[in-house]
Amino acid sequence: MTADPQAQENQSRPITAADRRWASVQYVVGDLLASAVAWTTLYLYRKNVLEWAPAFREQWFPEALLQDGNFRYGLFFVPMFWVGLYGLVGMHGAPYRRYRSQEVGQVLWTSLLGSLTLFFVLILDDAISSYKQYYESLMVLFLAQSVAVIAVRFPLTSRTVMRVQRGELAFNTLIVGCNEEAVAMVREIRALRRNPGFRFVGFVQVGQEDCKSLEGIPCLGNTDQLVGLIEEHGIEEVILAVRSSEHGELETIINRLGGTGVGIKIIPDIYDILSGLVRMKSLFGAPLIAIRQEIMPSWQVVVKRGMDVAISIIALVLLAPIFLLIAVAVKCSSPGPVFFHQQRVGRHGEPFFIHKFRTMVVGAERNGPQLSSDHDPRITTIGRVLRKSRLDELPQFYNVLIGEMSLVGPRPERRHYIDLITQEASHYHHLHKVRPGITSWGQVKYGYAENVEQMVQRLRFDLIYLENMSLGLDLKILAYTVWIVLRGRGK
Numbered sequence: 001m002t003a004d005p006q007a008q009e010n011q012s013r014p015i016t017a018a019d020r021r022w023a024s025v026q027y028v029v030g031d032l033l034a035s036a037v038a039w040t041t042l043y044l045y046r047k048n049v050l051e052w053a054p055a056f057r058e059q060w061f062p063e064a065l066l067q068d069g070n071f072r073y074g075l076f077f078v079p080m081f082w083v084g085l086y087g088l089v090g091m092h093g094a095p096y097r098r099y100r101s102q103e104v105g106q107v108l109w110t111s112l113l114g115s116l117t118l119f120f121v122l123i124l125d126d127a128i129s130s131y132k133q134y135y136e137s138l139m140v141l142f143l144a145q146s147v148a149v150i151a152v153r154f155p156l157t158s159r160t161v162m163r164v165q166r167g168e169l170a171f172n173t174l175i176v177g178c179n180e181e182a183v184a185m186v187r188e189i190r191a192l193r194r195n196p197g198f199r200f201v202g203f204v205q206v207g208q209e210d211c212k213s214l215e216g217i218p219c220l221g222n223t224d225q226l227v228g229l230i231e232e233h234g235i236e237e238v239i240l241a242v243r244s245s246e247h248g249e250l251e252t253i254i255n256r257l258g259g260t261g262v263g264i265k266i267i268p269d270i271y272d273i274l275s276g277l278v279r280m281k282s283l284f285g286a287p288l289i290a291i292r293q294e295i296m297p298s299w300q301v302v303v304k305r306g307m308d309v310a311i312s313i314i315a316l317v318l319l320a321p322i323f324l325l326i327a328v329a330v331k332c333s334s335p336g337p338v339f340f341h342q343q344r345v346g347r348h349g350e351p352f353f354i355h356k357f358r359t360m361v362v363g364a365e366r367n368g369p370q371l372s373s374d375h376d377p378r379i380t381t382i383g384r385v386l387r388k389s390r391l392d393e394l395p396q397f398y399n400v401l402i403g404e405m406s407l408v409g410p411r412p413e414r415r416h417y418i419d420l421i422t423q424e425a426s427h428y429h430h431l432h433k434v435r436p437g438i439t440s441w442g443q444v445k446y447g448y449a450e451n452v453e454q455m456v457q458r459l460r461f462d463l464i465y466l467e468n469m470s471l472g473l474d475l476k477i478l479a480y481t482v483w484i485v486l487r488g489r490g491k
Helices: 003-011 017-050 054-058 061-066 069-088 100-123 132-165 180-191 223-233 243-255 269-273 298-318 320-334 381-389 395-402 415-424 425-435 443-447 452-466 471-487
Strands: 169-176 198-205 218-224 235-241 263-266 287-289 339-345 351-357 405-410 437-439
Touching: 003 425, 003 452, 017 132, 069 100, 069 132, 069 298, 100 132, 100 180, 132 169, 169 180, 169 263, 180 198, 198 223, 218 223, 223 243, 235 269, 235 395, 243 425, 269 320, 298 320, 298 395, 298 405, 298 471, 320 351, 339 395, 339 415, 351 395, 395 437, 405 471, 415 425, 415 452
Parallel strands: 169 198, 169 235, 198 218, 235 263, 405 437
Antiparallel strands: 263 287, 339 351
């Protein structure tokens, strides 16, 4: 007798942050152990087959290895290299969204890339009797690494996939739309032989449609409450079931979801299927269009964050004397504290406090939020110099270091101004997909905005940056920012 899909769904356990951390740790530890086995295999092959070292072969196996300094060195650093490489390509992130064919494919091509790197760094300068030994070493390294890592990762991924398919674990899912298409989609997913991992929490009303409890799933509210519902119910997936007559609201809905970090999928119509927009990741999954959330490849995201941390540490250390001089100048310019702290909105809409050198008199906003202008009387004498040179932004290297900001990214705004901007440009929320930055394309091209209209105009440049985000573009923006600082032409 087949279990009731709805009852099974209700009994499933939502995947928690602790689950994800533990799963990621298992992958990392597995990669370390597998890489150590692969390195040992390569070393034994070279000693026993290629070099045919009698002295090595006559010794007791573990002792012969452990007495070899090169082996011990490699046993420590080589697995660390592999773990770093797998992390760069995103193999340690989203552990509950991996599938087996992806696992094998990623391991093979990443292991080939890593094997070529280690070949040129560690193996190419070895003494050999023929070039054939080079090829043999490379092949053994690639095969040993691939087989060992797949042998560890495949069971881990299979176990996760099977737990999801059995309905033990699931992603809290919200359905936007209360219509026939939404009901048909729920029935289709529940009828699948293998559970795709959706745990339907509720429906959300779109427009004037009649929203009520359907298929045992309650109606939680309307699209105006969408962001709050996502936070309240720990939503990880949102499925958009929007009628053709309601497509005008689709952009608004996606804009609201832009900075939440949830996965977004759309029920396709026949045009989407015929035009080739529907791409299946699983033979047994439901036909849904996934909206791509990744703005940069995983390895570029890791490198970008690495650059943020490294440059921030260097800047905070090397610029310490300049920090001290600016602090003295600010203190002498007008009464009040050296630093200015203000709450801004960051990635995924999370609030944080931005840190700057104070450039205005104390109590500059006693009458409420006000944007500054070139001739603003609230700006102190030293404040004008700091703003022109952008030196007032230096304390934000601390924000970057602790992960609240990035070196390059859209400038963070206050909630007051975000509310005003979104009245004219609802797509502003797309900027919350990434960490805000000390500098940005909008800041370089436009500078400080003096009113909401200028903020909306500057928004265009930040959206263009989001669509073209890459390490190369970040380096260009950083170079232009340094040029502006050196020339003191900040607006």
